[in-house]
Amino acid sequence: xxxxxxxxxxxxxxxxxxxxxxxxxxxxxxxxxxxxxxxxxxxxxxxxxxxxxxxxxxxxxxxxxxxxxxxxxxxxxxxxxxxxxxxxxxxxxxxxxxxxxxxxxxxxxxxxxxxxxxxxxxxxxxxxxxxxxxxxxxxxxxxxxxxxxxxxxxxxxxxxxxxxxxxxxxxxxxxxxxxxxxxxxxxxxxxxxxxxxxxxxxxxxxxxxxxxxxxxxxxxxxxxxxxxxxxxxxx
Amino acid sequence: xxxxxxxxxxxxxxxxxxxxxxxxxxxxxxxxxxxxxxxxxxxxxxxxxxxxxxxxxxxxxxxxxxxxxxxxxxxxxxxxxxxxxxxxxxxxxxxxxxxxxxxxxxxxxxxxxxxxxxxxxxxxxxxxxxxxxxxxxxxxxxxxxxxxxxxxxxxxxxxxxxxxxxxxxxxxxxxxxxxxxxxxxxxxxxxxxxxxxxxxxxxxxxxxxxxxxxxxxxxxxxxxxxxxxxxxxxxxxxxxxxxxxxxxxxxxxxxxxxxxxxxxxxxxxxxxxxxxxxxxxxxxxxxxxxxxxxxxxxxxxxxxxxxxxxxxxxxxxxxxxxxxxxxxxxxxxxxxxxxxxxxxxxxxxxxxxxxxxxxxxxxxxxxxxxxxxxxxxxxxxxxxxxxxxxxxxxxxxxxxxxxxxxxxxxxxxxxxxxxxxxxxxxxxxxxxxxxxxxxxxxxxxxxxxxxxxxxxxxxxxxxxxxxxxxxxxxxxxxxxxxxxxxxxxxxxxxxxxxxxxxxxxxxxxxxxxxxxxxxxxxxxxxxxxxxxxxxxxxxxxxxxxxxxxxxxxxxxxxxxxxxxxxxxxxxxxxxxxxxxxxxxxxxxxxxxxxxxxxxxxxxxxxxxxxxxxxxxxxxxxxxxxxxxxxxxxxxxxxxxxxxxxxxxxxxxxxxxxxxxxxxxxxxxxxxxxxxxxxxxxxxxxxxxxxxxxxxxxxxxxxxxxxxxxxxxxxxxxxxxxxxxxxxxxxx
Numbered sequence: 013x014x015x016x017x018x019x020x021x022x023x024x025x026x027x028x029x030x031x032x033x034x035x036x037x038x039x040x041x042x043x044x045x046x047x048x049x050x051x052x053x054x055x056x057x058x059x060x061x062x063x064x065x066x067x068x069x070x071x072x073x074x075x076x077x078x079x080x081x082x083x084x085x086x087x088x089x090x091x092x093x094x095x096x097x098x099x100x101x102x103x104x105x106x107x108x109x110x111x112x113x114x115x116x117x118x119x120x121x122x123x124x125x126x127x128x129x130x131x132x133x134x135x136x137x138x139x140x141x142x143x144x145x146x147x148x149x150x151x152x153x154x155x156x157x158x159x160x161x162x163x164x165x166x167x168x169x170x171x172x173x174x175x176x177x178x179x180x181x182x183x184x185x186x187x188x189x190x191x192x193x194x195x196x197x198x199x200x201x202x203x204x205x206x207x208x209x210x211x212x213x214x215x216x217x218x219x220x221x222x223x224x225x226x227x228x229x230x231x232x233x234x235x236x237x238x239x240x241x242x243x244x245x246x247x
Numbered sequence: 248x249x250x251x252x253x254x255x256x257x258x259x260x261x262x263x264x265x266x267x268x269x270x271x272x273x274x275x276x277x278x279x280x281x282x283x284x285x286x287x288x289x290x291x292x293x294x295x296x297x298x299x300x301x302x303x304x305x306x307x308x309x310x311x312x313x314x315x316x317x318x319x320x321x322x323x324x325x326x327x328x329x330x331x332x333x334x335x336x337x338x339x340x341x342x343x344x345x346x347x348x349x350x351x352x353x354x355x356x357x358x359x360x361x362x363x364x365x366x367x368x369x370x371x372x373x374x375x376x377x378x379x380x381x382x383x384x385x386x387x388x389x390x391x392x393x394x395x396x397x398x399x400x401x402x403x404x405x406x407x408x409x410x411x412x413x414x415x416x417x418x419x420x421x422x423x424x425x426x427x428x429x430x431x432x433x434x435x436x437x438x439x440x441x442x443x444x445x446x447x448x449x450x451x452x453x454x455x456x457x458x459x460x461x462x463x464x465x466x467x468x469x470x471x472x473x474x475x476x477x478x479x480x481x482x483x484x485x486x487x488x489x490x491x492x493x494x495x496x497x498x499x500x501x502x503x504x505x506x507x508x509x510x511x512x513x514x515x516x517x518x519x520x521x522x523x524x525x526x527x528x529x530x531x532x533x534x535x536x537x538x539x540x541x542x543x544x545x546x547x548x549x550x551x552x553x554x555x556x557x558x559x560x561x562x563x564x565x566x567x568x569x570x571x572x573x574x575x576x577x578x579x580x581x582x583x584x585x586x587x588x589x590x591x592x593x594x595x596x597x598x599x600x601x602x603x604x605x606x607x608x609x610x611x612x613x614x615x616x617x618x619x620x621x622x623x624x625x626x627x628x629x630x631x632x633x634x635x636x637x638x639x640x641x642x643x644x645x646x647x648x649x650x651x652x653x654x655x656x657x658x659x660x661x662x663x664x665x666x667x668x669x670x671x672x673x674x675x676x677x678x679x680x681x682x683x684x685x686x687x688x689x690x691x692x693x694x695x696x697x698x699x700x701x702x703x704x705x706x707x708x709x710x711x712x713x714x715x716x717x718x719x720x721x722x723x724x725x726x727x728x729x730x731x732x733x734x735x736x737x738x739x740x741x742x743x744x745x746x747x748x749x750x751x752x753x754x755x756x757x758x759x760x761x762x763x764x765x766x767x768x769x770x771x772x773x774x775x776x777x778x779x780x781x782x783x784x785x786x787x788x789x790x791x792x793x794x795x796x797x798x799x800x801x802x803x804x805x806x807x808x809x810x811x812x813x814x815x816x817x818x819x820x821x822x823x824x825x826x827x828x829x830x831x832x833x834x835x836x837x838x839x840x841x842x843x844x845x846x847x848x849x850x851x852x853x854x855x856x857x858x859x860x861x862x863x864x865x866x867x868x869x870x871x872x873x874x875x876x877x878x879x880x881x882x883x884x885x886x887x888x889x890x891x892x893x894x895x896x897x898x899x900x901x902x903x904x905x906x907x908x909x910x911x912x913x914x915x916x917x918x919x920x921x922x923x924x925x926x927x928x929x930x931x932x933x934x935x936x937x938x939x940x941x942x943x944x945x946x947x948x949x950x951x952x953x954x955x956x957x958x959x960x961x962x963x964x965x966x967x968x969x970x971x972x973x974x975x976x977x978x
Binding site: 025035061067155 | 400671
């Protein structure tokens with residue numbers, strides 16, 4: 013299975029994602045410069061974290077016009093797997109590939125800390141290797157991760173199983189104290205209706221090795237690989 | 248020209264020397280060039296002779312002081328480049344941008360050496376958090392560091408924050424950067440090869456920061472607010488592009504040397520590069536890309552616009568440079584070429600705007616050896632004895648107060664705003680004795696720390712300086728690293744005052760002695776003088792940044808207690824030394840007494856023993872006894888490990904002395920019961936005092952001294968005092 017990591021000017025988790033995929037999960041992976049137009053031959057595209065275009069104007073608002081985003085949209089439209097992490101999630105929102113919007117953290121400060129994630133849907137292409145009830149510990153690091161959706165949208169997301177992760181206590185209880193940014197309904201990650209585009213604020217690539225304090229993030233990448241090999245429940 | 252030199256901060260004797268060197272009166276542009284290059288900030292004219300006494304060599308040193316950063320070998324053809332630098336004055340006026348651009352500047356110093364920056368640290372000092380302006384400065388500085396470091400994607404992994412009234416008007420903001428490189432990629436800030444082009448790269452040049460270096464060489468006063476335009480504005484996104492482009496450029500082999508256009512901008516980078524290369528340069532200011540119309544030549548030369556580099560590529564390789572910079576959307580302009588006449592010739596179109604020998608601006612700057620005199624306050628503060636104070640009624644209360652004092656309390660409020668994990672190398676992050684970064688592709692780690700207890704330096708700058716070095720090394724050892732080398736940031740008041748100069752000389756002498764004994768040479772550094780507000784100086788603050796090597800990451804160590812039943816040992820010896828302690832400062836409001844003594848032989852033995860025991864794999868936690876003494880150190884290990892402890896010591900000392908004395912050369916370690924014999928053997932081999940002082944377990948922190956229970960606090964209470972103190976102060 014071949015991964016492509018999209019690099020925008022200002023991306024800074026691109027090398028981390030590449031390292032996790034290549035060195036930890038032993039899968040082939042290439043960088044894709046934002047001015048490239050061709051994403052043929054890839055099985056999963058990753059939009060990594062960072063500060064694309066310096067977060068100027070509005071986060072993700074410039075990156076979404078990079079030439080490669082047309083190809084990413086087509087790729088996603090054809091059912092290709094796309095995962096946006098942190099700034100990548102923000103870009104997917106700006107590009108309209110995922111529903112909702114992002115606001116500044118309620119604290120008005122950047123937050124770098126571990127977060128516990130309750131898995132609300134472990135049947136997706138990105139979560140199928142996560143055992144039911146397993147609470148993930150994955151770091152967050154962002155100033156603008158306060159996901160917003162209005163009530164009717166949240167209801168729809170819930171109905172469709174599109175809310176994939178919520179911030180929770182280490183026991184998996186979804187409480188306001190466990191929410192690092194004030195996001196609506198503690199939402200940490202959402203998927204599109206078709207189930208092939210995921211956005212998440214936490215950084216799975218930062219916890220794919222015990223040396224760095226945990227391996228929970230590896231489960232996300234293993235799920236993608238498993239899905240590609242035909243594993244997981246479909247349809 | 249009369250008095251113009253004076254307005255530019257030069258002395259009459261200095262002006263005479265300039266005329267003498269030039270053989271004529273300098274024109275306005277030339278005089279401006281001299282004024283910034285001969286400012287304290289750029290010339291080190293008051294500190295150079297003293298700095299020459301630092302030990303700077305060792306088998307590990309690949310590049311000592313004098314370059315953009317020092318470089319030390321870590322084996323396998325790899326090396327680390329690192330440097331610390333101050334941005335105190337800008338941060339006092341405009342904390343957010345002042346701190347942010349401090350971070351930006353130090354990053355450039357490291358990547359110009361060909362190193363990939365892998366970690367940031369910062370050492371911060373503020374006044375008391377009860378003061379509203381201090382709160383504003385503290386919040387602004389932390390957000391500025393957070394903004395710049397997070398955006399550029401270099402983790403901020405360690406550092407220190409202290410609060411003391413002496414810093415109320417003049418905070419200290421020292422930023423350190425550490426980079427990783429292969430030996431073959433080492434680049435220097437050298438201009439050589441006649442005819443090689445000189446290129447200005449990165450951001451355009453504007454009018455910001457003109458005379459910033461001169462501003463940094465004055466005391467602060469109520470009028471300093473007027474200098475706000477001397478503070479530059481940072482753009483971490485631009486710097487991220489510049490960083491990637493420069494590293495790509497170095498790998499392309501097209502470049503001979505490069506240097507950041509930092510303090511004193513184009514003029515300092517060009518004359519320093521020419522001096523190092525024994526060459527000259529001719530440059531046309533009209534060719535420098537600008538963001539403003541109608542700039543005078545001196546404005547282009549002195550501008551401190553951020554995120555700019557001066558690069559000397561090989562002749563004929565300009566195209567490669569342009570291609571790389573185009574890819575990253577950056578401008579690269581040829582503005583001149585290297586010559587062999589030793590002159591810095593500045594053109595404006597076809598007209599000569601200035602012509603000065605390059606070395607006149609660098610090496611020929613006058614050097615001063617000001618008078619040094621022991622300050623009068625010393626005999627008074629040193630004479631103070633803690634025995635004159637009433638005994639504490641309740642040591643539990645004392646411990647809780649110390650844990651909640653901002654200098655000791657957890658700095659989580661600060662570091663949770665820093666991305667300390669990006670680049671996925673952070674094995675041990677902020678909050679422990681030292682941070683550890685793994686080196687990908689190896690099983691090695693790089694340990695980093697900054698340290699300085701300025702109260703010790705105020706009471707005794709020699710011993711305080713030595714302790715700063717010893718403690719930094721001890722912190723690295725506690726993480727399982729062998730200390731390699733030092734970068735220093737020497738923050739002092741006005742050196743023209745004999746008392747300040749005495750503090751400076753003493754501190755450097757103390758540091759040098761410790762660096763020699765602990766085999767940690769100084770490879771880079773920075774001096775920041777004139778840290779005074781309306782005549783009052785900050786405490787002498789010689790900050791030590793130190794880098795060490797963890798040879799095998801399987802044998803690393805952290806400060807947190809791990810498991811019920813582990814035995815707690817103290818390496819080293821507690822003496823009745825409450826002078827300069829946080830106990831006196833926080834509980835009694837007295838920054839007085841004698842600084843704890845330091846015996847470098849004992850220090851080396853304790854460190855040697857601890858490191859060897861960690862390498863044997865028998866140490867499960869190690870924590871340096873520092874501010875707040877044994878009681879605070881044990882409490883910090885318990886809180887971090889979320890497990891209690893029971894300490895039991897028999898002594899001739901009075902209990903609070905034993906608990907809160909800040910005797911040096913002490914480390915608290917824990918071991919599993921089955922490894923006690925091994926520890927004994929190792930301690931005996933190093934001839935180190937060691938004593939079992941308690942056990943890990945339970946949910947309280949208990950300390951019994953000479954059969955009497957002195958401290959009993961629940962882990963939860965201790966933790967909330969320690970964790971929430973700073974946030975509480977800010978709301």
